[in-house]
Amino acid sequence: MSVAICLFTADLRVRDNPVLRAALKAADEVVPLFVVDDRVCASGFVTPNRAAFLADCLADLDSALRGRGGRLVVRHGDVVREVVAVADETGAGTVHLARDVSAFAQRREARLRRVMGGRVRVHDSVQVVPPGAVTPAGRGHFAVFSPYFRRWGRVRVREPLAGPERVPVPAVRSERLPGRADLTGGEPSPFLPRGGEETAWRRAEDWLDGPIDRYADLRDDLAADATSRLSPYLHFGCLSAVELTHRARAVGGPGAEAFVRQLAWRDFHRQLLADRPVAAHEDYRPRGDRWCSDDASVVAWRRGRTGYPLVDAAMRQLAAEGWMHNRGRLITASFLAKTLYVDWRVGARHFLDLLVDGDVANNQLNWQWVAGTGANTRPNQVLDPLAQARRFDPRGDYVRRWVPELAEIEGAAVHRPWLLPEAIRGRLDYPAPIVDLSANAARFRRARSGM
Structure with missing residues (x-):
């Protein structure tokens, strides 16, 4: 046979x-x-x-x-x-x-x-649209997302394949399945999701059966937690991105369209890395950065002790769940790479240490996008965590969920604990801000402008 x-x-x-x-x-x-x-x-x-x-x-x-x-x-x-x-x-x-x-x-x-x-x-x-299936004239890959997405959306996506009824296997030696502790030392995050195709499709069905409709409106609302959380299952291939795209398009509406756009971002990064693998560790668009070496600030960032509650909440979510809301990823990455002006590779490594969906293409190139060394058309934009808090956690619910030291502070005041009366601040086991946002943003822009 x-x-x-x-x-x-x-x-x-x-x-x-x-x-x-x-x-x-x-x-x-x-x-x-x-x-x-x-x-x-x-x-x-x-x-x-x-x-x-x-x-x-x-x-x-x-x-x-x-x-x-x-x-x-x-x-x-x-x-x-x-x-x-x-x-x-x-x-x-x-x-x-x-x-x-x-x-x-x-x-x-x-x-x-x-x-x-x-x-x-x-x-x-692995992808919806394979790398190289759509290319700009005269180049091996698209370097800007918008024109890529326009072409991506016109590609006819193959139909999903049914699972086989039988898989006949010949006599062949096999070692035992590895358990959780067999592959590496150390303890996983306490609220890590369970892996596997069965769990993946149960989550996907729940997502497609209603919550996806609100995605366009709520995807950046940190407290709402209204994203699919399917990225770990896509990373390990427990879910087919092709089948998920077909299913989302069948649902239709603004929420499904916004969700499919995120699947296109995944393909965008993969086509970029396929053509330029060194972008996993080298600047895609070098800016002549002279990154700062600030070990104490990096430790504070990793531990969620920067004194900026929204940054700290996101970093603590990462440690607890092995996952972080996408808006949180943007805010924490901007804080490290632009406010602290620390090499994006330091942050990318920490994310890869903890993210269960840690994907070389998405993680490294998203970090480069935020740092302004990647495919971002606004490379010098700095995300102010206080402005981000006003937009995406206006009542402070996300911060109170992940920073228990501040759980008793009501409303938006939780984002500026240093302005609370001294009698209250003295009871908080929470640090003062480690940097001045305005001064550090100005330092970053001077460095990028060559001044």
Whole structure:
């Protein structure tokens, strides 16, 4: 009987999975393979939050495959070596995997091709619109979102694929599924969501069945918590971005349109990184910055002790949930990169340490967008956390949720605790502001202007 390998990477699902479907079409039996790559684990990218979520995803994927007569085959070690070993053990003629955009993923694919040649089949299963499907004349990628989105919206998106009824698997050795503690040391965030395709679609169905209608109006309202929270499931491929786009468009309305626009942003960053992988760690548009070295301020920022309640609330949400509201990400990133004028890579690394949806393309290029070294058409804009608080947390509910020291302060006064009477301030275990917003914003603009 003929055998094919389905190498799971960023697509940990059975529903609408072109890689799995292609492998099943190519052979009588399929090896659904996941390799715990020792180099990735040692690199620091598999942090406690992502390790815990990944373990959930793998257990859920194995359960889904067993429900179809199969199982997940797990190996540890170098991906290419393990794929070749499985191919030798089973006589597999082809190996199928998802196209991905990071420098690591591109090197992995190139190594597989060097060893296995034309037996490697790569499929688009991660994006809605694959990198390179829409390009500006004479260039390899769009550098500005608006024209990209106009072209993106005109692309005919493939129809979602049904999950297979059966996944016949040949006799092949498998190591045990890794548990949450097997992939890395350390404890995950206390309110980390559970991973896996089953949980993902339960959340997605709840989102599509009503809350998405309010997304256009409430997506920036920090206290409302009215975003989908589906980003971790998209990052691990528990959800198909293609199927989610179709489902959202079927709902229709301003909320669905705004949500689909966010999926386009995800593709935008991925097409940019696919064409320029070094943007993960080098300035996409260098500004000649001479970043400040301020360890004490960086520690205060990480701990949510800057003295600016909205910044601190968002940073504490990140620590507690392994996730942060998108508006919070913009505010905290601007505070570090522009108000403190600290290298964006410092903040991007901290976010990757904690975010369960920590994606190299989205995380690094969003940080560059905020820092003004990326694809932002307003690179010198500074987000004032007090102005942001007036707009997006006007009653202070979000701050009181995450900064318990200030929970008893009523209304918008919670955003300026330093203006409270001394008798009240003295009872608060909360720091004074670590910087002056106006002075630091002026410093940043002088630095950017070359003065």
